[in-house]
Amino acid sequence: xxxxxxxxxxxxxxxxxxxxxxxxxxxxxxxxxxxxxxxxxxxxxxxxxxxxxxxxxxxxxxxxxxxxxxxxxxxxxxxxxxxxxxxxxxxxxxxxxxxxxxxxxxxxxxxxxxxxxxxxxxxxxxxxxxxxxxxxxxxxxxxxxxxxxxxxxxxxxxxxxxxxxxxxxxxxxxxxxxxxxxxxxxxxxxxxxxxxxxxxxxxxxx
Numbered sequence: 001x002x003x004x005x006x007x008x009x010x011x012x013x014x015x016x017x018x019x020x021x022x023x024x025x026x027x028x029x030x031x032x033x034x035x036x037x038x039x040x041x042x043x044x045x046x047x048x049x050x051x052x053x054x055x056x057x058x059x060x061x062x063x064x065x066x067x068x069x070x071x072x073x074x075x076x077x078x079x080x081x082x083x084x085x086x087x088x089x090x091x092x093x094x095x096x097x098x099x100x101x102x103x104x105x106x107x108x109x110x111x112x113x114x115x116x117x118x119x120x121x122x123x124x125x126x127x128x129x130x131x132x133x134x135x136x137x138x139x140x141x142x143x144x145x146x147x148x149x150x151x152x153x154x155x156x157x158x159x160x161x162x163x164x165x166x167x168x169x170x171x172x173x174x175x176x177x178x179x180x181x182x183x184x185x186x187x188x189x190x191x192x193x194x195x196x197x198x199x200x201x202x203x204x205x206x
Contacts, residue, residue, distance in 0.1 A: 005162075005197060006107065007056075008053035008055070009042055009111075010183040011109075011128065013036060013184075015122070016121060034184075035187065036184065037190070042113070043114035043117035044113035045112040049182060050153070050161075050163065050164070050181055052112035052113065052150070052153050053152055054152050054155070054160035054197075055162075056109055056128075057109070057110075060102070107128060110147075110150075110160060154201065154202075157200055157202075158198055159175070159199045159201050160197060161197055162194040162197065165192075166192070168201050169204045170202045171201035171202070179191060179194045180192075181194050
């Protein structure tokens with residue numbers, strides 16, 4: 001896991017977009033995110049425009065760092081019938097990149113929504129987190145079960161996900177950060193002042 005705050009609603013949204021678009025999913029513009037949270041209906045309850053889905057809870061807090069190396073192999077040049085390869089720039093560029101990561105045996109999300117549909121969508125997930133192409137975050141099992149308490153937005157008086165401060169009656173100001181509060185989380189238009197997961201807070205009643 002490359003991010004300790006991985007979002008369950010984003011995971012569901014990606015799987016639904018794959019279902020809707022099929023192979024055309026990969027034709028989406030990489031640097032121009034669609035505001036899909038405005039029209040993509042998830043099988044989750046919403047308060048305002050925030051989905052009831054916590055960030056993923058890992059089974060440990062250990063954070064490590066690894067270094068990834070990318071090199072263009074000579075065999076690839078011959079296979080692609082290329083006479084010259086620019087390795088200093090472009091898609092064949094060599095690089096070395098440090099990346100933080102957490103190892104975990106389980107990732108737990110609390111969600112409030114349609115249990116059967118959430119189960120159906122999540123059952124199609126085969127990887128979670130970063131660097132799936134090299135084996136990162138492989139999903140080897142899924143368990144979906146119902147609980148009596150809604151812990152998808154606030155649990156034990158603390159934020160279970162990023163919650164915009166405009167939605168809160170009270171909050172711990174030391175936990176306020178500027179983060180995206182809805183999917184796609186890399187869309188800068190979704191960045192607002194939020195209470196981070198773990199911060200004490202109380203939702204407005206109206």
